[in-house]
Amino acid sequence: MKDYYKILGVDKVASKDDIKKAFRKLAHEHHPDKNKNDPNSAQKFKEASEAYSVLSDDSKRQQYDTYGSGGHQGFTGGQRGSQQGFGGFDFSQFTQGGSFNQEGVEFDLGDIFSEFFGGGGGRRARKGRNLTVDVEVSFKESIFGIEKDIAVLREKLTVTIPPGIESGQGLRVAGKGEDGAGGKGDLIVRIWVKEHPTLRKEAFNLVMELPLKLTMALAGGTIKIETLDGSIDLRIPIGTSHGEILRVKGKGVPYESTGSIFGTGGKRGDLLLVTHIMMPKKLSKDALKAIEELKKEGV
Numbered sequence: 001m002k003d004y005y006k007i008l009g010v011d012k013v014a015s016k017d018d019i020k021k022a023f024r025k026l027a028h029e030h031h032p033d034k035n036k037n038d039p040n041s042a043q044k045f046k047e048a049s050e051a052y053s054v055l056s057d058d059s060k061r062q063q064y065d066t067y068g069s070g071g072h073q074g075f076t077g078g079q080r081g082s083q084q085g086f087g088g089f090d091f092s093q094f095t096q097g098g099s100f101n102q103e104g105v106e107f108d109l110g111d112i113f114s115e116f117f118g119g120g121g122g123r124r125a126r127k128g129r130n131l132t133v134d135v136e137v138s139f140k141e142s143i144f145g146i147e148k149d150i151a152v153l154r155e156k157l158t159v160t161i162p163p164g165i166e167s168g169q170g171l172r173v174a175g176k177g178e179d180g181a182g183g184k185g186d187l188i189v190r191i192w193v194k195e196h197p198t199l200r201k202e203a204f205n206l207v208m209e210l211p212l213k214l215t216m217a218l219a220g221g222t223i224k225i226e227t228l229d230g231s232i233d234l235r236i237p238i239g240t241s242h243g244e245i246l247r248v249k250g251k252g253v254p255y256e257s258t259g260s261i262f263g264t265g266g267k268r269g270d271l272l273l274v275t276h277i278m279m280p281k282k283l284s285k286d287a288l289k290a291i292e293e294l295k296k297e298g299v
Contacts, residue, residue, distance in 0.1 A: 004051035004064060016056060021166070023052040128180030132188040137161060139196035140228050143253055152176060152187055159189050163254040164204070167193035199228070204253045204269030210246070211276045212236065227251050227271055234273070242277040
């Protein structure tokens, strides 16, 4: 049975927004037009498209969660013809603007679909050319979100960057591109996130490697660590082992939950600290005696 969640790299409890983001990332990476000589990439694009067509639809997703992918023929339904070019799945939603709005700014699902699913081609007056600008943000700004002022075609704009954005992700601002017979094109704001010296993002969690002295790991204690929210005192349990994960709840990435919106009291992931026990290179005579005593106790 195909695991659509695994194909998109999301959890079974992933929200629709998470599923869209995961699919967009894979579609950009494996689009056939970008990988003409790579059949493996084309297959991954097809699988991602199949997974998204099911998991993005509430009824199809419920049916899949209940019966699995064995009954996927029942998922296809809908229109036939040119809009089912990959794996028999309906891509008509992309001809209707496959993006979602967040605080007045649309997430770009990628112009990669426009050349295949343009919905009319030459029968419509073409919109103006889309413009793309690059905006660099700090790691902290990418986690909590921020507003950035940019200038495009002599016009100043304020773009809202939502919490948890990934490096390379695009935000679409409708009608801020070049003029055309069919109206103005759009502005694609491509976000690039600076690396953090100690933290990395994994889904909604933040991960930090935590070096510990041997004595701290054995006897436990409290150390001060820097988080994106400021410094906190972290309790190290007695007998902490190498590679153990210590969790600080609610210090991760803000995310949307039922009844809440980004930046307005939604839930947050956790801060995960991976311990690394630092073994001493040299030991004094007193330290060696202490270790001998520990040996007698079976430590």
